[in-house]
Amino acid sequence: xxxxxxxxxxxxxxxxxxxxxxxxxxILSNVISSQIxxxxxxxxxxxxxxxxxxxERITLIIQKALEDAETCLEEVDAIAVTKGPGLVGALLIGxxxxxxxxxxxxxxxxxxxxxxxxIYANHLVKPLTFPLVALVVSGGHTELIYxxxxxxxxxxxxxxxxxxxxxxxxVARLMKLPYPGGPQIDxxxxxxxxxxxxxxxxxxxxxxxxxxxxxxxxxxxxxxKARQRGEEINxxxxxxxxxxxxxxxxxxxxxxxxxxxxxxxxxxxxxxxxNSSLRIRLTERARQEGIELGIPPLELCTxxxxxxxAAGTYQFLDGKHADLSLNADANFSL
Ligand code: KG4
Ligand code: ZN
Numbered sequence: 001x002x003x004x005x006x007x008x009x010x011x012x013x014x015x016x017x018x019x020x021x022x023x024x025x026x027i028l029s030n031v032i033s034s035q036i037x038x039x040x041x042x043x044x045x046x047x048x049x050x051x052x053x054x055x056e057r058i059t060l061i062i063q064k065a066l067e068d069a070e071t072c073l074e075e076v077d078a079i080a081v082t083k084g085p086g087l088v089g090a091l092l093i094g095x096x097x098x099x100x101x102x103x104x105x106x107x108x109x110x111x112x113x114x115x116x117x118x119i120y121a122n123h124l125v126k127p128l129t130f131p132l133v134a135l136v137v138s139g140g141h142t143e144l145i146y147x148x149x150x151x152x153x154x155x156x157x158x159x160x161x162x163x164x165x166x167x168x169x170x171v172a173r174l175m176k177l178p179y180p181g182g183p184q185i186d187x188x189x190x191x192x193x194x195x196x197x198x199x200x201x202x203x204x205x206x207x208x209x210x211x212x213x214x215x216x217x218x219x220x221x222x223x224x225k226a227r228q229r230g231e232e233i234n235x236x237x238x239x240x241x242x243x244x245x246x247x248x249x250x251x252x253x254x255x256x257x258x259x260x261x262x263x264x265x266x267x268x269x270x271x272x273x274x275n276s277s278l279r280i281r282l283t284e285r286a287r288q289e290g291i292e293l294g295i296p297p298l299e300l301c302t303x304x305x306x307x308x309x310a311a312g313t314y315q316f317l318d319g320k321h322a323d324l325s326l327n328a329d330a331n332f333s334l
Contacts, residue, residue, distance in 0.1 A: 003022055003023060004022070004023050004024065004077050004313055004316065004317065005020060005021075005022055005028075005071065005075055005076045005077050006020070006021050006024075006076060006077060006078055006079075006080050006110070006309040006310075006312050006313050006316060007019070007020055007062070007065065007066070007073070007076045007078070007079050007080065007101070007309065008020075008021060008080045008081070008112075008305040008306060008307075008308035008309025008310075008312055009058075009062065009079065009080070009081040009082070009094045009097060009098050009305055009308065010081075010082045010094060010114075010117070010303055010304060010305040010307075010308045011054045011058065011082065011086075011090050011091060011093045011094030011097075012082045012084070012085070012086025012087065012090055012091050012094070012114050012303065013045060013050065013086055013087060013090060013139070013140075013303055014034065014035040014036065014038075014039055014045045014050050014053075014090075014303075015032055015033065015034050015035065015302070015303040015304065016032075016033040016035070016053065016054050016057040016058055016061050016093075017030070017031060017032045017033065017061065017303065017304050017305035017306075017308075018031050018058075018061045018062040018064070018065035018066075018305045019031065019065050019304065019305035019306035019308070019309050020065055020066065020068075020069035020071060020076065020309065021124070021306055021309035021310050021313060023313070024120075024123060024310050024313035024314060025123060025124060025127060025310070026124075027124055027306045028068070028069035028070075028071065029064075029065045029066070029067075029068035029069040030065070030299075030304055030305060030306035031061050031064045031065045031068060031305070032299075032303075032304050032305070033057050033061055035049075035050060035053050036179070036180065038053060039179060040178055040179050042179075043173060043179050044169070044173075044179055045087070047087045047089050047090065048089065050087060050089070050090045051087070051089035051090050051092070051093055054090055054093035054094070055093055058093055058094065058097045059097065062097065062101075065305070073101065073104075073105055073107075074105070076107065077107070077108070077316065078107055078108040078109070078110050078312065078316045078321070079098045079101050079102050079105075079107055079108070079109055079110065080098075080110040080111075080112050080308055080309050080311070080312025080313070080315070080316065081094050081095055081097075081098035081109070081110070081111065081112065081308070081312075081326075082094055082095075082112055082113075082114050082117065082308050083095065083111035083112060083113065083322075083326065083327075083328060083329055083332050084113070084114065084328055084329035084330055084331065084332030085113075085114055085115075085140065085141075085329070085330055085331055085332045085333075086114055086140070086328075086330060087330065088328055088329075088330040091328035091329075091330065092328045094328075095326060095327065095328045098326075099324055099326060102324065103324055108316060108321040109321060109322045109323070109324070109326055110312040110315050110316050110320065110321055110322065111315075111320075111322045111326055112308045112311050112312045112315065113153075113311070113332055113333075113334050114140075114303075114308075114332075115136050115141055115143065115145070115153075115269075115270075115334055116151075116153065116311040116334065117307040117308040117310070117311045118136050118138065118141075118269040118270045118307060119134045119136060119145060119147070119153075119267060119269050119311070120307050120308075120310040120311035120314075121269055121296040121300040121301065121304070121306070121307040121310070122134075122267045122268075122269060122294045122295075122296055123310050123311075124296070124300060124306055124307065124310050125294065125296055125297065125300070126294060128147070128150070128265075128267070129264075129265050129292075130147055130148050130149050130150075130265075131146065131147060131148045131261065131263045131265070132146075132147050132263055132265035132266065132267055133145065133146055133147075133156070133254070133257045133258050133261055133263050133265070133266050133267070134147065134266070134267040134268075134269050135250065135253075135254045135257075135266070135267070135268055135269065135273075135282075136269045136270045137163070137164045137165060137250060137268075137269070137270045137271070137272035137273060137278075138163060138164075138165050138270030138271040138272060139163060139165035139166055139169065139180070139182075139271055139272075140163050140165070140166070141158075141159070141163050141270060142158065142159040142163045142164045142165075142210045142212070142250075143155055143157065143158045143159070144156040144157040144158075144208050144253065144254065144257045145334070146257070146261050146263075150314040150318075151314045151315055151318050151320070153334040155334060156208045156257050156260070156261070157207065157208025157209045157210065157253065157257065158209060158210070159209065159210040159211065159212065160203075160209055160210065160211045161211050161212060161213035162211075162212040162213045162216060163212070164210070164212060164246055164250065164272050165180075165182055165270070165271050165272045166212070167212040167213075167215060167216050167246060168180075168181050168182040168185050168243075168246070168272065169181040169182060170216050171185065171216060171219050171239075171242050172184050172185050174219060174220060174223055175223075175235050175238065175239065182271065182272060182274070182275065183274070184239075185239045185242065185243055186243070186274075186275050186276055186277065188235065188236050188239035188240070189236075189239045189240040189242075189243040189244075189277060190240075190276065190277070191236050191240075192234070192236035192237040192238070192239055192240030192241070193237050193240060194237070194240050194241045194244045195234075195237050195241065196222060196237060196238055196241035196242075197241070198215055198218050198219065198222075198241050198242060198245040199214055199215055199218050199245065200215070200245050200248050200249050201214050201215065201249065202249065202252075208253055208256060208257050208260070210249060210250075210253065212246065215242070215245050215246065219238065219242055222238070223238075243275075243277060247275075247277060247278050247281055250278065250282075251278070251281050251282055251285055254266060254282065255285060255286075255289060255291070258289070258291055264290075264291060264292055265291070265292050265293075265294065266282075266286060266291050266292070266293050266294070267293075267294040267295075268282060268293070268294065268295045268296070269296065269301070270301065271301055271302045271303070272301075273295060273296065273301045274298050274301040274302060279295055282295070283295070
């Protein structure tokens with residue numbers, strides 16, 4: 001048939017996921033097994049623990065993805081897998097599983113960049129319209145990406161230190177909130193007032209790069225000073241102030257990137273795009289500027305294999321396959 005059926009596999013961090021996607025746009029299944037409960041007691045993802053859990057789950061998750069899609073391995077056209085970036089030990093589990101399946105079936109193996117996956121989460125909702133700019137904000141990345149067609153990515157800017165999600169998680173930890181901190185801060189911030197003054201790193205006038213480590217340090221200093229002086233900190237207001245400092249920069253730089261490239265389409269992607277205030281503010285700002293904004297539904301913002309299968313579809317169609325020597329790459333660049 002002329003349908004393209006791709007099996008996607010994602011194990012870059014703490015979600016074990018497999019999915020079947022038809023024609024790059026239609027999710028037939030998307031099975032996600034989160035390890036958050038396992039890592040919460042450590043206050044963050046423990047790489048070794050993540051790998052072990054992926055090994056235990058991966059085969060069952062793949063089986064379930066095929067079952068849910070009412071298909072079988074013989075029916076899929078290719079096996080797409082996250083090659084990187086991510087935790088190398090975690091990535092290797094998905095890559096090994098994908099290679100074994102490709103070897104057993106003779107099907108093409110398609111290596112996918114995790115960030116490309118996050119961008120393509122949008123494609124599962126509404127087909128991408130080029131040219132576009134995507135703001136990718138996750139626990140490991142904060143990047144502005146320019147695309148003129150499928151499978152082609154130009155980086156306009158990136159974080160020079162911490163990723164936005166990482167800053168959320170670290171600040172949350174400082175406030176003794178459970179892991180992952182992003183959703184906790186999101187929830188608190190809504191009830192707070194931005195009455196603590198915190199820095200925004202705009203960097204050079206034209207720069208589309210980001211920096212969040214100064215903001216994180218400023219929050220840390222504020223908390224430490226207050227503790228020394230025996231003063232009360234209002235964590236709700238601090239969460240609100242911190243979040244506002246992050247969002248001011250994310251929103252403003254995204255709009256700058258859109259204007260610089262003269263595109264009409266802006267996409268939000270990555271775990272932090274689950275942030276309710278970011279979604280509201282970017283929607284509002286895009287409307288004012290006459291920009292068409294795409295935001296994935298919450299379940300497609302965080303790590304999942306459907307987005308990997310979607311991105312993998314266009315790589316498969318472009319003939320960008322890997323052989324069985326494929327390796328994971330923790331620092332894989334787009
Ligand atoms: O994309 P993702 O699932 O994994 C990576 O590729 O990193 O993103 C996870 C990150 C974590 O840092 C988490 O705290 C953050 O996304 N996050 C949020 C929210 N939900 C998840 N950050 C802010 N607000 C949220 N609602
Ligand atoms: Zn991710």
